[in-house]
Amino acid sequence: MSREASPPVVVGVAGGSGSGKTTVVRAILEQLRPDRVGVIHHDAYYRSFAHLPEDTRAAINFDHPEALETELLVAHVQSLLNGEAVDVPVYDFRTHARTDRTLRVRPTDVLIVDGILVLAEPDLRELMDIRIFVDTDSDIRFIRRLVRDMGERGRSLESVVTQYQDTVRPMHLEFVEPSRRWADVIIPEGGKNRVAIDMVVTKLASILEARDPSR
DSSP states (O other), rough: OOTTTTTOEEEEEEEEESHHHHHHHHHHHHHSSSGGGHHHHHHGGGGOOTTSOHHHTTTTTTSSGGBBBBBHHHHHHHHTTOOOEEEEEEEEETTTTEEEEEEEOOOOOOOEEOOOOTTOOHHHHHTOOOOEEOOHHHHHHHHHHHHHHHHHHHHHHHHHHHIIIIIIIHHHHIIIGGGGOOSSEEEEEEGOOOHHHHHHHHHHHHHHHHTTTTO
16 A cells, blocks of 8 residues: 555654653564564654753653643644655753754654643644553652652652652642543553553554555
8 A cells, every 4th residue: 555545643752751661562573574663752842942041941840731832742643644754853951952963764654752841732632643651659659750760860869759749749649640541552560461462462563564565
């Protein structure tokens, strides 16, 4: 089939910070042909706060929907659905600013869009064919976030805990957790739930097989 006749199947993967979304996406990619599956991360679309003093940037509520330029992500997904490549921003989490680099993403048969708020945004949600929510206990999510932010982003223990209490947990309760009602599939325990992941992979594999031009 032509690209015009078969736009990408858009899969949304949501869940709280540290829930295991990345592990789920990686597990899906490992079982499918990577040249036919594309991935866009919502957190690449954080607004650039380079114009603000460094201490002010650190105090921004990055877990609120307004911190993200979702309208640009929606435009990019629409472009990919139309068969057009897009240039995704590259964000620096250490400086809380976008870099001057971009990542070229081309249309594929399956497009995965992941992020804590992807199911909470109506315009984005409406573009999805399959909606997944990764559900993991809050204590596990906090530990994973703590390890990641201290190890990968150079954060202090105090800053991670303060941010979790002040913004991460409240925003999870206000925006992320309620968005699970829009999910077609809920995956408990994230990447450890091989049964649920295999079910999703089987569905996507059938879609790719139906679109295989060699058939």
